[in-house]
Amino acid sequence: MEPGTAKRRKLDHADGGPTFEAANATASTMGSSGASAFVLETEELLKEVKFDYGKASSDVEDVLRQLKDVIEATEPHDPFPISDVTVNFEKKNRITIPYPDPQPAKDAPYKLSFEGPAEVNVAGSWILKTNTKSQPDLAVDMIVVMPSSIFQEKDYLNMRYFYKRAYYLAYIAADLREQLGATMEFVFDHMHGNMLLPILVARLKINANRDDGSEKSNSRRKSIPAIRIIPCAPEDYFPAGKLTAVSNAIRQGKSEGGEDTKAPTPFYNATLKAEGLFPSYLRLLYRTVKSCSAFKDACVLGRIWLQQRGFNGNINHGGFGHFEWAVLMALLLQTGGRKGEAVLSPSLHSTQLFKATLQYIVSANLQKKALVIGKDSPDPESLRQSMPVLYDTARGINVLYKMTPWSIAMLTEQAKWSLSAINDSPHDQFDPLFIVKADQPLQTFDILLSVKLPTSKEGVQSVDRKGFVCDFSTKLYNTVKKALGERAQLIHINLPETGTWPVSANVPKTKNASLLVGIIIDPLKASQGRDYGPPYEQKKEAAKFREFWGDKADLWQFPDGNIVESLDWTEYSYLGSPGICEAIIRYILKLRLQVADGDLEFYGQDMPKVISFAPSEKVAFDAAREAFENLEGDIRNLGDLPLHVKQVAPISTALRRTSLCVPEFNFRKPLLQPMEVVVSFEVSGKWPENLAAIQRAKVAFLLKIASSLEEVKGNVRTHIGMENTTRDDENLAFLDIVYEDGASFRLRVYSDLEEALLDRRTKDQTIERHVRTEAAELLALYKRMYINLPLHNQTISTFCTRFPALSSSIRLTKYWFDSHKLSCHFNEEVIELFVLQAFLKPYPWQAPSSAITGFLRTLLMLSRWDWRDEPLVVDSAGSLSTSQRLEIGTRLKAWRKIDPNMNRTILFVATSHDVSGVAYTHDGPTKVVATRMTSLARSACKAVKEKGVDLGMRSLFQSPLRDYDVLLHLSSKALKSITRGDASRRSQYKNLAEETGLGALPLLEPPARSLLRQLKAMYASPLLFFHGGADDTVIGALWNPQLHARAFTAHMPCSLTPSGGSGSGSGSIRSDKEGEKGGMYEVNRNAILAEIARVGGDVIEKIEVVRE
């Protein structure tokens, strides 16, 4: 419809108004509505983080002017031989000239002189105004362009330029210190961790002037960032042709062979090249700011994104910082397309610029191929180097020269993960992109090890002056990458930090430092026991393979006769994938890099023993599954059931690979706790039309199945068991089936009519309210047992095959809940969903690939989850629409409105199958417990963040018992004897013992659970119990603080005692109150504990009162 038509005008008129225009504008640029939330959120973010220039800039300008004046007024001097100048200068000024390594030779023939700078200017983010508040290294860059008169053209060779530069810097430093030393302090640093480029950092002294040192001026001083004084080369001074990536600019002595002198020095060359390009890039960025209004915001977004991932311009932090980001974007705004057209449009919104840049980084495939932006691309051969390449033809430099192979891999992966977050769901893309700190090693990497730097630099240092640490880590990276091959998805190396040093000291040496290597494994391939190399016939490749692997390489013949080179790691197979990878790394580093075992340290070795990574547990789960399939077949083959079996659905954790205890059984030792199963029959009209009668009919069904099974299969024993219920219209019974081989199952029968009847009852307006609520409760129970659980089981088992690390992550997380005594409040399904969510929405990472990362990210998810007003939506089938999500949110709001104090339904966990959100949390944790879960998760995440790799994993699973009021110590001996059932001999009911003595009965549930259930029923209001897994022998309990002393009622919340009855001297108060309404009554704690002691009998060893 064109805007000109009458109708259109009319419509416009009707809807008109500024809001509509605004909405329309955003919506039209952003597409779907979820994006608009993202836009709004980023706008808020920008407002929040942007550095407030207004306050600081005038102060900063004063300081800058002072510095500039001093620098410009520095005395020039004539050239003298370098050795003389150095000695004289250092003696006179007590400043060690920060010459890069190696120091200039004493007899070096060239001379040093000083002349005033050609230009002194402010550059970098300060001038672009793209700093953020949260920036840890906030500083103003001040470039000092050295005059060309002090250089010669040949200075590009053999570090001569860098020696002169160092001297120039030291000279300025001396002058500055003399003139401004009273108010400022000066230290040296390496620019971007580049060993070739020392710079001077000036910082205002706090409390420098006592006389005007009022609070206010000090606080203003604090707000002034550090100023980095960066000497740089005159523009276009050095010949570009000599400084390409393949040319050599460092001529070694004659002693080395002729070959070595030609080795290219790309890093050195690029550094030198970049020295002359400061103004040029500044102009480029400045122009872009002018031409594209959203550029600055996009730069800030890029800065935050990089910062949250631990990237910045420093070589030790990836060498890709805000500058590189801005340059990349500026270049893409000009050109970069296939035919030289601009990739980005200046009219885009900042979020779109940001997303498009990410997209570009991902699609550019910088790890593998060199990227050239601009016209007249040079010969690709001339760009070849070990570093990633993004070549800016206009300025003739590789922008990414500071990056390393692993940092570009990491950057690409991070960008990929962020993009998948953006593409996944519009609703939760903001936090993972900008808020979450994504560079936490424990949550990112599956294997972490530290490698001590070797003391001898023999054979590692290269001609390229990148520094020993870099050279060694590149070697390490290449070796480990080649050795692990497909086992590793990503390998990253954290380099040790370099810091500033005082002007009077030498350049600090990296000593005793170690590298932190993080590896993300491919869980499918990492546990292979054997690696296969090239075929034996390909002599050349085979020889290479043998050369790389040394003695470990052997030959392997396939059944079809082919012989290949191969490696055998099967002796480590029992340790699972981490064990194998560790063995490989230890072996290859020893062989190739002579790293001794003592210099390697693998972290995370103190994992709790519950999770053995052994493949044996997989076998056990497979066996359980197989046993279930047997059962299903047997039930289906029963000929004489009145109805056809429609489905036999497993609902047990053991049958979805998530039970904490591995289901191990054999002929002699049957499975104690049967695995639960639901049987449903074809739809039939034969079910009686009455709830209670249906339950009886189910019992009849179970009896029928039992007798038929025992008849058909001789090796099966069955037991009918009574459900623990007081109602007669709830499920009454279950059937335990024990096979001869030890597998045991617990069968329940599903009837579809039950649901219809319950549903009708909940909606029936004619019956009483309490009956309807009861029916609703029953319906919830019913749905959970017969509808949600089978679906849940199916979902989780599917995802356990899709994510190999899911099963062990879930089990580890369950262990955490157990060890903090929370698990008695949570349905196991909820915990499984928590972990599944961490796998389905792993942003800002990819799906976890090991138990530890899976577990830690689940904790992170829990710590960030504000269950007060956020539902947890686990969209396992990927089928929830936007409106459904909104509906889930609305439902939660409705719950909170009805129950603002949150007395029930605390956690709201919706899945694709169950949008009601309360299927597993209906009877779930109370507010106290949920709060405890969150605070425990928070403190665990804090520990992970603060301690990093030094964190002892086991400390996350230690829970102090001092937090509880009362501790019930259970006797593990008594519990064990109950579990074994050998207490039956002592039973006084001789007849009962004989009747059931045919075979050991299955265990209903762990005895501690039975006891706890009874205690919970008895003391629902005065005590809150905490208990972990079945073998946890301590029950913690808290007194309800809301049970105050109260007046007398016949219906008591719990056992009460008259106030002051224990002689606490409050007699007078009591008599006061007596006059009006009689005495007050308070919880009779001792009597209650004595009761517990009586009920627990010999099961409770000791009741310990921790707090009164």
Added chain:
Amino acid sequence: MLRTSTPSEEFTELPISIPPLPSFPVEATHWTYLRRNAPKVPTPDDSRSLFIANIPCDSTVEHFRALFASLVGPGKFETITFEHDKKPSWSTHEPAQATRLAAHGKRKREEEEIQHFEIKVRATLPPTWSRKVYPSGSSAVALFADEKSAGLVLKAAKKLKKPKHYPVWGKGVRDIDATPLGSQWLVEHNKLVFPSKDEVQASTDAYFTLFNKMEKEARQLAKRLRNEPDEDGFVTVTRGGRAAPARRDEAEEAKQKMMEREQKKKEEMTNFYRFQMREKRKAEQAEMLQRFEEDKRKVQAMKEKRGKFRPET
């Protein structure tokens, strides 16, 4: 310790001294509160029974027999009924059809009672706990030999002043009478949960004999109602054809079909007229606007929660 006050006019405090146990070696006092039983619906035994509030969780008849024996001598106490032993609600066991017809008032109350009783007695499933424990703070009604005995108990309770005179809980209960708690109790529970199949079978058979009888009666009643005019000359309309009343699922199927038909009809007529298209587009726009507003609100809410927009460090 001197007790001067009473909980209220009606209640008399009865302290019970609780002997220490190895697992909790603290001497405690449990307080129960007595009063003459006066339920809303009076029963003939009210005069000789006492209402006891806040009984200990592990109470049994034997415990109270021993307790009252030590207080007023043996032979006065008859029995005790615990509040939680009374099944609060027995759900109806009638076939649905019978319930519907009962709405017509043709069935007799007593008949129902008798049936319920039969179900209770003959078709109950075995209990799963050898001894019940009661929620903290429950109550019970104790029945005494006569009114005088009950009065004696109240008097004796009022007289208790010194803790050493307090009756001791569980003293005088013979081991044979008290089912043990603790590990034996739990073992017993695990055993009782799995009753013999014959027992369960018998109970189920008994149940369905009754249930089938009720169902048959209901069917006959329905048939009769279809054919017989009532005293005003009206014939009750029931579902179904001439031969037999319709089944529930048939009716539902028919309803489903009708709904489907309507749905189809509706779908055919949407997006047909120009005005429909126009309105649809209008609605879409309005919805978009609304969503935008919602997003704005959401962001606002996030802003109010401090720190939501600050990148973590």
